[in-house]
Amino acid sequence: MSHQHLESxxxxxxxxxxxxxxxxxxxxxxxxxxxxxxPIIKPALQxxxxxxxxxxxxxxxxxIVSNVYIIYYIVRxxxxxxxxxxxxxxxxxxxxxxxxFVLPMTxxxxxxxxxxxxxxxxxxxxxxxxxxxxxxxxxxLLIAWDRMRWLGDPLKARLPSFVCSCATxxxxxxxxxxxxxxxxxxxxxxxxxxx
Numbered sequence: 001m002s003h004q005h006l007e008s009x010x011x012x013x014x015x016x017x018x019x020x021x022x023x024x025x026x027x028x029x030x031x032x033x034x035x036x037x038x039p040i041i042k043p044a045l046q047x048x049x050x051x052x053x054x055x056x057x058x059x060x061x062x063x064i065v066s067n068v069y070i071i072y073y074i075v076r077x078x079x080x081x082x083x084x085x086x087x088x089x090x091x092x093x094x095x096x097x098x099x100x101f102v103l104p105m106t107x108x109x110x111x112x113x114x115x116x117x118x119x120x121x122x123x124x125x126x127x128x129x130x131x132x133x134x135x136x137x138x139x140x141l142l143i144a145w146d147r148m149r150w151l152g153d154p155l156k157a158r159l160p161s162f163v164c165s166c167a168t169x170x171x172x173x174x175x176x177x178x179x180x181x182x183x184x185x186x187x188x189x190x191x192x193x194x195x
Contacts (some may be wrong), residue, residue, distance in 0.1 A: 042113045049111050056107040063099030067092040086161030087143045090168065094132045094139070102129050127176045134172035142168065 013021070041049055070092040079085035105125055108117075115122065146159045 083158040090165040131172040
């Protein structure tokens with residue numbers, strides 16, 4: 001069956017039947033709309049989701065504490081005047097954001113079967129997950145480029161770290177801004193469909 005034929009067949013399904021089909025596929029058997037608005041733990045994880053929570057909690061606390069310590073150390077000893085240390089500080093800021101915001105939301109997406117965070121978070125979560133990723137990759141690229149320039153000519157001026165760090169965040173936001181135009185939200189419960 002071709003993709004176009006399948007898509008047209010799905011569009012021909014009446015709304016009340018589509019609602020039943022979607023509930024069956026997602027495992028929401030005989031749940032009311034009010035029950036769907038509450039978080040529902042995935043059936044496969046109900047026995048041991050606490051293990052995931054503990055593991056992620058250790059990861060979040062460890063990530064925040066270690067990266068805050070790196071930032072504190074760089075600022076305390078004024079190492080940010082060196083370009084490489086300034087880039088390391090940028091990486092630590094980025095990893096703090098990932099540890100504090102991205103990891104808990106990702107855990108909830110893994111554990112909770114239904115989406116309870118609203119339309120804004122549906123658009124914002126991919127941005128929140130990917131902007132720090134782009135920042136880390138671009139910062140590593142800048143560290144390598146700065147090292148290459150420095151090894152080629154040690155007397156050459158180093159890259160301006162503050163400007164480059166700000167540019168990494170701006171570039172990450174620009175790269176991810178296209179997500180807002182690409183994401184479509186479809187709800188198959190009658191009367192709530194949005195795009």
